[in-house]
Amino acid sequence: MTFDFDRRSKSLWMDVAVAPEASPLSGDRSCDTVIIGAGIAGISTAYELATQGQKVIVIDRGRIAGGITARTTAHLAPLCDDLTSEMIKLRGDDISRAFYESHAAAIDRIEEIQKKHGIACDFRRLDGFLFQALDTDPKIIDEEFDAVCKIGAPVHRIVGVAFEHCDAQHALKYPQQATFHPLKYLRGLAEEIVGRQGQFYAGTAVSEIAENEDGTVTVKSDGGLVTARAAVVATNSPISNLFTLHTKMAPYRSYAMAFEIRAGGLPDALYCDTLDPYHYVRLQPGDQQKNYVIVGGGDHKSGEADDAGLRFGALDAWARNLIPALGEETHRWSGQVLETIDYAAFIGRNPGNDNIYVHTGDSGPGITHGVVGSLLNSALILGKKARWTDVYEPGRKTPMAAGNFLKENLTAVKNFAEYLAPGELKSFDELKPGTGAIIRQGVSKCAAYRDKSGELLVRSAACTHIGCHLNWNSFETCWDCPCHGSQFAVDGTALNAPAVASLDLMEDKH
Ligand SMILES: Cc1cc2nc3c(=O)[nH]c(=O)nc-3n(C[C@H](O)[C@H](O)[C@H](O)COP(=O)(O)OP(=O)(O)OC[C@H]3O[C@@H](n4cnc5c(N)ncnc54)[C@H](O)[C@@H]3O)c2cc1C
Ligand code: FES
Known part of the structure; x- marks a missing residue:
């Protein structure tokens, strides 16, 4: 029996096929850069390299863009979703500012690319709101306002958001955030890559990535070998090292639902509340004049709960209380994010390698992280000046995050006891x-x-x-x-x- 990838939960995006013509690799190939993993990180990196003259090969063990990117909700928000105030405590003002600037640059890059190639992906700029959850203290809003001002990001302190019961809730309004349809965007990128002789191979599992003595890289897959001058491991969680990076991040599962909503039922914006785990809400225009509202939350550490029905029930109740225009549910799905102990991804040379690059630790803003990674890793590969290396250096140590390190690694210790x-x-x-x-x-x-x-x-x-x-x-x-x-x-x-x-x-x- 072969597992059907589509039997897992189905998101609002999955009807859009990205590079549907991609077949499994059969035989050996060579190229400038081979990219393993065809999500937002891998495809964006392939695009940056292909448009700068490189011959690229992208390999995925499933469908192209069928991984976590197909399960996202795609809020394009440039601030740390664990709160800027928390990031400053761990990494200080300068790194937190650079983090914000890199994610803002990623959103600008998405906007520029979709405009340049006329990719119809529902991209739009809109306001984002962080609002005080019902029956909670507004102090968190004040602290976050101060932190966001400190790093120079645009923000307004307001009272009231467009949800029921929320007229008096304290909130922050972030102008010029954005959103889009992630798979329509990646479909457009894939067409541009193929148009530049880039190759996609789906249904091809990579088992080994090795650096050769002459500096080239060999990627071994179940369809053949690929030899290249560089490899980028963009498999969401890296297959290029056993321990180093895995001890600095932890997997969390998040849940999302889509509902029909009548036009004008909720202003088009991004919304997040201040709970932990937080709820997140956005709109998506559909075909045939249908509009959707996507509601997410209910996060827990992966493998530590098997009660999706209860979590969807709670999300539904939360959304119906706050959004009276909510219609019928159309989709429910879940996916995983890798939370790093200091809130930023790991992007750059894989520890111990010269020509193997890694992108992982997507955390909440994994779509924008993926695009940051494409800018940073493509610059390193092309020998150009790479920005933000101090924010994302994979080998970095963050002493202030020692508490998070211990907490997350306790999972493995407890887990082995389960064998008894x-x-x-x-x-x-x-x-x-x-x-x-x-x-x-x-x-x-x-x-x-x-x-x-x-x-x-x-x-x-x-x-x-x-x-x-x-x-x-x-x-x-x-x-x-x-x-x-x-x-x-x-x-x-x-x-x-x-x-x-x-x-x-x-x-x-x-
Ligand atoms: C419910 C939910 C909501 C989210 N909301 C947001 C949001 O609002 N904003 C935001 O910015 N981010 C959000 N995220 C996070 C974001 O979607 C992800 O971080 C991002 O899509 C990950 O992209 P990726 O390219 O790293 O991984 P993926 O999309 O998973 O791509 C990795 C690919 O690697 C392939 N692969 C793995 N192993 C191998 C192998 N051995 N050989 C070959 N291929 C392999 C996989 O098949 C996969 O296709 C959300 C995530 C979830 C789950
Ligand atoms: S994912 Fe590391 S032991 Fe299972």
């Missing part, structure tokens, strides 16, 4: 069709799934990255690893990096 716990079910016979559970077999733990026709699939419950214990994700029908965010299909295929190899087959002794 009993299974969730005593035997395979208890497993109902369409469900998965962890079952003990002697000293081993199995990840067992029974499909709707009754067929049983039994795989090892040990993640193939570095062995953490997997948990069942009933909403996406797959296995989640809480340590660094790998996901596996019920047949054991790795779906999400950093894992590359499939889960081991287990004999089912039921």
Whole structure:
């Protein structure tokens, strides 16, 4: 049985195909730069290099732009979503200012590219609002106002936002933020890349990236080898190193829903509240005069909850309380973000390499991070002056983030203790069709799934990255690893990096 990627949750964007003609790689190739991972980071980097004369190859193990980018909500907001006041505490004023400037430059770059090539992707500039959640203290708004003023970003202190019950809520208004349809934008970029002899290969899993003695790079995939002068690992979570970067970030799952909304039902803007985890809201024009409102939130650490239904229910109730014009639900989906311990991504040369570059640690603003990464990594590859290297240097140490480092890495320690716990079910016979559970077999733990026709699939419950214990994700029908965010299909295929190899087959002794 082969896992169907579309059986996972479906977002509002997924009907748009990006580079649908891309086929699996078959045979060896060479190029200037090979990019592994075709999300916003990989495709944007390929675009920057291809438009500056490089021959690029982009490889993805799934569909092109079928990863987390297809599950985004695409608020293009240039400020740290963990709050600028928090970022200043960890990294100071100058780095926080440079962070803001780099994300603002990324939004400018998206605007420039879609305009230049006439990409119809619903790009628009609009206001963003951070508003005091109901029944909370407005102090956070004051602190954030001071922090944002300190780094020189445009902001207005206001009272009241356009939601029901929110006339008296304190808020910050950020002018000139933006939004778009992410896959329509990437479809346009992919066409420009292909028009410059760039090549896309879908359904091609990369297993190894190595630097050769002569400085070239060889990428090994299940379809053949690609030799290049440089490689960019843009697999969301890096497959180019086992530990270094993974200990400095942690996977969180977020949930989003789309609802119909009548024209004029809510002003077109970006909205976030001050809760932790926060709610986020935006509008999206649809076809045939339908408009949608997208509502997100309900975040938790990956693999530590399997209650998507409850989270969607809470999002629905929250949205209906605040947005009376909310219509029928049309989509619900979830995805993962990698939160770094100091709020900025890791972009640049992969630690220990000269010609392998990495982009990871997307955090909340992962779309703009992806575009920042394309500007920074393409400049490094082309030997140009790269901006913002001190913000994003992958090997950086942030002493003030030691508390976050310890907190996030405790997950792995706790996780290994799960191998000692009993299974969730005593035997395979208890497993109902369409469900998965962890079952003990002697000293081993199995990840067992029974499909709707009754067929049983039994795989090892040990993640193939570095062995953490997997948990069942009933909403996406797959296995989640809480340590660094790998996901596996019920047949054991790795779906999400950093894992590359499939889960081991287990004999089912039921
Ligand atoms: C619900 C939700 C809401 C969000 N909202 C926002 C928002 O409002 N604003 C914002 O800026 N960001 C937002 N984000 C974050 C943002 O969407 C992501 O950070 C971003 O899309 C990640 O892009 P990427 O290119 O790094 O990864 P991806 O899009 O996941 O691309 C990586 C690709 O690498 C491929 N790959 C992995 N391993 C291999 C391998 N071994 N071989 C070959 N290919 C491989 C994958 O198949 C995948 O296609 C949100 C995320 C979620 C989940
Ligand atoms: S993702 Fe690292 S152990 Fe699973």
